[in-house]
Amino acid sequence: xxxxxxxxxxxxxxxxxxxxxxxxxxxxxxxxxxxxxxxxxxxxxxxxxxxxxxxxxxxxxxxxxxxxxxxxxxxxxxxxxxxxxxxxxxxxxxxxxxxxxxxxxxxxxxxxxxxxxxxxxxxxxxxxxxxxxxxxxxxxxxxxxxxxxxxxxxxxxxxxxxxxxxxxxxxxxxxxxxxxxxxxxxxxxxxxxxxxxxxxxxxxxxxxxxxxxxxxxxxxxxxxxxxxxxxxxxxxxxxxxxxxxxx
Amino acid sequence: xxxxxxxxxxxxxxxxxxxxxxxxxxxxxxxxxxxxxxxxxxxxxxxxxxxxxxxxxxxxxxxxxxxxxxxxxxxxxxxxxxxxxxxxxxxxxxxxxxxxxxxxxxxxxxxxxxxxxxxxxxxxxxxxxxxxxxxxxxxxxxxxxxxxxxxxxxxxxxxxxxxxxxxxxxxxxxxxxxxxxxxxxxxxxxxxxxxxxxxxxxxxxxxxxxxxxxxxxxxxxxxxxxxxxxxxxxxxxxxxxxxxxxx
DNA sequence: ACAAAAGTGTTTTTAATACACCCATGA
DNA sequence: TCATGGGTGTATTAAAAACACTTTTGT
Numbered sequence: 001x002x003x004x005x006x007x008x009x010x011x012x013x014x015x016x017x018x019x020x021x022x023x024x025x026x027x028x029x030x031x032x033x034x035x036x037x038x039x040x041x042x043x044x045x046x047x048x049x050x051x052x053x054x055x056x057x058x059x060x061x062x063x064x065x066x067x068x069x070x071x072x073x074x075x076x077x078x079x080x081x082x083x084x085x086x087x088x089x090x091x092x093x094x095x096x097x098x099x100x101x102x103x104x105x106x107x108x109x110x111x112x113x114x115x116x117x118x119x120x121x122x123x124x125x126x127x128x129x130x131x132x133x134x135x136x137x138x139x140x141x142x143x144x145x146x147x148x149x150x151x152x153x154x155x156x157x158x159x160x161x162x163x164x165x166x167x168x169x170x171x172x173x174x175x176x177x178x179x180x181x182x183x184x185x186x187x188x189x190x191x192x193x194x195x196x197x198x199x200x201x202x203x204x205x206x207x208x209x210x211x212x213x214x215x216x217x218x219x220x221x222x223x224x225x226x227x228x229x230x231x232x233x234x235x236x237x238x239x240x241x242x243x244x245x246x247x
Numbered sequence: 248x249x250x251x252x253x254x255x256x257x258x259x260x261x262x263x264x265x266x267x268x269x270x271x272x273x274x275x276x277x278x279x280x281x282x283x284x285x286x287x288x289x290x291x292x293x294x295x296x297x298x299x300x301x302x303x304x305x306x307x308x309x310x311x312x313x314x315x316x317x318x319x320x321x322x323x324x325x326x327x328x329x330x331x332x333x334x335x336x337x338x339x340x341x342x343x344x345x346x347x348x349x350x351x352x353x354x355x356x357x358x359x360x361x362x363x364x365x366x367x368x369x370x371x372x373x374x375x376x377x378x379x380x381x382x383x384x385x386x387x388x389x390x391x392x393x394x395x396x397x398x399x400x401x402x403x404x405x406x407x408x409x410x411x412x413x414x415x416x417x418x419x420x421x422x423x424x425x426x427x428x429x430x431x432x433x434x435x436x437x438x439x440x441x442x443x444x445x446x447x448x449x450x451x452x453x454x455x456x457x458x459x460x461x462x463x464x465x466x467x468x469x470x471x472x473x474x475x476x477x478x479x480x481x482x483x484x485x486x487x488x489x490x491x492x493x494x
Numbered sequence: 495a496c497a498a499a500a501g502t503g504t505t506t507t508t509a510a511t512a513c514a515c516c517c518a519t520g521a
Numbered sequence: 522t523c524a525t526g527g528g529t530g531t532a533t534t535a536a537a538a539a540c541a542c543t544t545t546t547g548t
Contacts (some may be wrong), residue, residue, distance in 0.1 A: 179527085198529070222524080
């Protein structure tokens with residue numbers, strides 16, 4: 001990141017709902033916000049990583065920048081999923097104050113483009129995150145947040161579920177090598193359902209996008225599972241373009 | 248519409264890709280734009296119906312308003328599908344001039360939220376449209392347009408195709424009463440494929456969202472077809488919430 | 495009687511679901 | 522040897538696809 005003055009565009013922002021998966025839980029990355037409450041006393045809560053865009057910046061790049069500044073990661077799966085532009089979406093005194101304190105301006109309406117990002121927690125640089133006072137929160141345990149960020153997470157989760165059903169993106173949340181069972185658990189947690197392991201295996205292996213590695217789990221007190229990896233080039237080739245309809 | 252002064256927010260706009268279906272073609276509603284070309288001479292081209300939002304206006308409402316001002320229609324199927332916010336999306340001199348002429352300002356970057364709308368051409372009020380110099384253009388014959396509007400239409404079409412595959416929305420483009428064959432043609436045109444009429448019929452009737460009316464076609468030189476209508480209340484009841492995944 | 499589009503059924507193939515036991519390992 | 526989770530196969534049901542002829546009407 002360059003250390004030049006960035007002129008922000010105070011009308012448009014990006015917010016990232018960054019999903020991660022660990023200890024069989026779907027988590028979202030939130031950062032601490034220090035603000036002044038209605039009495040002017042210092043207080044804290046959590047918010048989504050996000051930022052105003054700068055005047056000459058593309059929106060997708062702004063989202064990638066925000067994510068990179070926070071986590072140090074690059075080339076992350078990142079997709080816009082909704083716009084939040086209600087004129088009253090920022091109304092709490094603490095939120096208005098916070099903008100004044102951080103930008104020096106009285107902020108009017110801010111339209112924010114929400115992105116969802118999928119990252120592999122184990123590969124993410126925790127130092128970065130800690131420096132930015134970030135923490136992984138179970139998606140089902142999200143407390144009250146700044147602005148309308150709870151709402152943004154809720155609709156982001158819905159989009160993640162849709163995407164998971166229709167595109168092979170679950171891999172983005174896992175390490176390079178993973179077991180099929182881990183993948184199944186990921187589906188179960190995100191879609192909030194139980195799946196039959198035989199049928200899951202059959203279906204996922206039939207796609208041929210997964211390739212088995214020679215490596216097995218080690219040091220586990222049960223039959224060790226083979227590791228697999230996702231072969232994106234195979235997916236891109238076989239990509240289904242089904243016609244017809246389903247509803 | 249009230250005749251009060253509207254303060255616009257010149258950073259954010261809405262653009263509507265309004266689809267219609269007639270004479271077995273998928274069409275999009277475009278309006279004539281009068282602008283000054285690089286030599287200052289008057290010229291014309293086409294653009295999507297769109298507008299800046301006003302300072303206190305919700306985005307969805309701004310889109311509905313734009314559509315209503317142009318067509319006189321209300322309660323139209325309208326859904327945001329993408330954001331276009333590239334800092335260079337407005338760069339042609341004629342486009343910059345046009346903003347200056349119509350708003351009196353030098354416009355910087357405009358982020359636009361694109362909506363797609365489905366309307367039944369036969370029920371639309373053509374007087375309105377003509378007054379606004381609007382015309383229905385075959386989606387495959389769209390000429391060069393103002394701004395990046397060609398691009399917006401292209402991605403709007405993709406979203407329409409996705410939506411048509413996954414939700415019962417084809418009816419929005421047809422009159423209240425329609426024949427199954429008309430519906431099939433609509434699917435074929437939008438999805439750009441041929442469908443087997445027996446299988447189509449079977450699948451669409453199995454849903455139970457279509458109800459057959461007593462009325463038949465009249466004055467046609469072949470076996471007259473029954474009319475059907477879409478029963479939204481039945482759809483809302485049976486709405487499928489399938490788990491699992493498909494890719 | 496002919497042309498034109500509507501309407502209809504069966505068979506085959508493919509995908510989804512339901513279901514229960516043996517296997518390899520570490521402790 | 523036991524506890525733990527990995528890994529496998531088959532039968533049933535449901536959905537998708539392929540395919541060709543008869544019906545009704547206006548001219």
